[in-house]
Amino acid sequence: MKKEKNLYTATQGRQAMIFPGSGLFNRGGKWIVAAELVETSRLFARTVANIDSGWLEELGGSLCRHTYSNPRWEKDRGEVVASEQVTLYGLVIVAARPVSFNRIDPEEASRIFVRSALVGGEVKRPLPFLIHNRALIEKITGLEDKVRRHDLLVGEDDMAQFYEKRLPGITDIRSLQRLIRDRGSDGFLRMSDEDLLVKPPDPGEIALFPSAVSAGGWRLDCIYRFEPGKPLDGVTVAPNGP
Numbered sequence: 001m002k003k004e005k006n007l008y009t010a011t012q013g014r015q016a017m018i019f020p021g022s023g024l025f026n027r028g029g030k031w032i033v034a035a036e037l038v039e040t041s042r043l044f045a046r047t048v049a050n051i052d053s054g055w056l057e058e059l060g061g062s063l064c065r066h067t068y069s070n071p072r073w074e075k076d077r078g079e080v081v082a083s084e085q086v087t088l089y090g091l092v093i094v095a096a097r098p099v100s101f102n103r104i105d106p107e108e109a110s111r112i113f114v115r116s117a118l119v120g121g122e123v124k125r126p127l128p129f130l131i132h133n134r135a136l137i138e139k140i141t142g143l144e145d146k147v148r149r150h151d152l153l154v155g156e157d158d159m160a161q162f163y164e165k166r167l168p169g170i171t172d173i174r175s176l177q178r179l180i181r182d183r184g185s186d187g188f189l190r191m192s193d194e195d196l197l198v199k200p201p202d203p204g205e206i207a208l209f210p211s212a213v214s215a216g217g218w219r220l221d222c223i224y225r226f227e228p229g230k231p232l233d234g235v236t237v238a239p240n241g242p
Contacts, residue, residue: 001030001031001053001091001092002028002029002030002031002032003015005026006018006025006026006028008028008032008045009091010034010037010043010045010091011089011090011091012089012090013090014037014043015043016034016037016043016044016045017042017043017044017045018032018044018045018048019038019044019045019046019048022045022046022047022048024048024049024050028048028050029050029051030053031050031051031052031053031056032045032048032049032050032051033048033049033051034046034047034048035047035048053093056088056093057086057088057093057094060088060093063088063089064086064087064088064093065086065087065088066084066085066086067084067085067087068082068083068084068085068099068101068104069082069083069085070082070083071101071104071105071108071109071112072112072116073112073113073116073117073120073122074098075117075122075123075124076124077098078123078124078172078173078174079100079101079102079113079171079172079173079174080100080101080102080109080112080113080116080171080172081098081099081100081101082098082099082101082104083096083097083098083099084096084097084098084099085097100172101171102171102172106169106171109171110164110167110168110169110170110171111160111164112171113170113171113172114160114163114164114167115156115160117173118130118159118160118163118167119156119159119160119163121134123173127176127177127180127186128186129180129186129187129189129190132190132191133189133190133191133196136191136192136193136196137153137196140152140153140193140196140197141153142224143201143206144226145224145225145226146206146209146224147201147205147206147209148226149226150226151198151199152197152198152199152201153196153197153198154195154196154197154198159191159196162191162195163189166188166189167179167189209222209224209235210222212240213237218239218240219239219240220237220238220239220240221237221238221239221240222235222236222237223235223236223237223238
């Protein structure tokens, strides 16, 4: 692989120069093959030809080595992917090709899918059960804003466990949609208050924070925020009509 003009990185980390008498001297491409390496004043590549690096993986076959890194959820593809690097005799012939991570580590791929796509909501088109669950979560966070504490909603680990119990081995949107079709509905993925609440709020305490109040013949909506130190922390009232 070309390092600089006429100088190439060869196998095993060696540096080889195109032999000055070669027809490719000063004209070598990004990748070359050499019939022989001869060391005199330095290591020279002799009888060389340009080669398309796209051919190397197929030609190398079982001699290629594959490594994988950076497993992640890819929203546009709708699946968990990793970056694949392919080397041949130590030379990187494919640097960072995105490939499905399910065939490499299905258990970890499923975990990433649940936490990024379902709990994190990182999907191109939210499925109905995700819309339902998000509405419940927002309702509970609204209660937390009212009572000014963050101890009603379960954590993300609990939400992930809810999905993991119901979706073993699912690592992409297509497989999820197929499972829902096979089950006849997405009801088994819809959360309830019991699934999302650490403990039910005290109705008497909630009653102290009305959704609206009346004053001077006007109905005033009450908007609660629990953001200490922020301008909108507390309750804001806004007219909704006489």
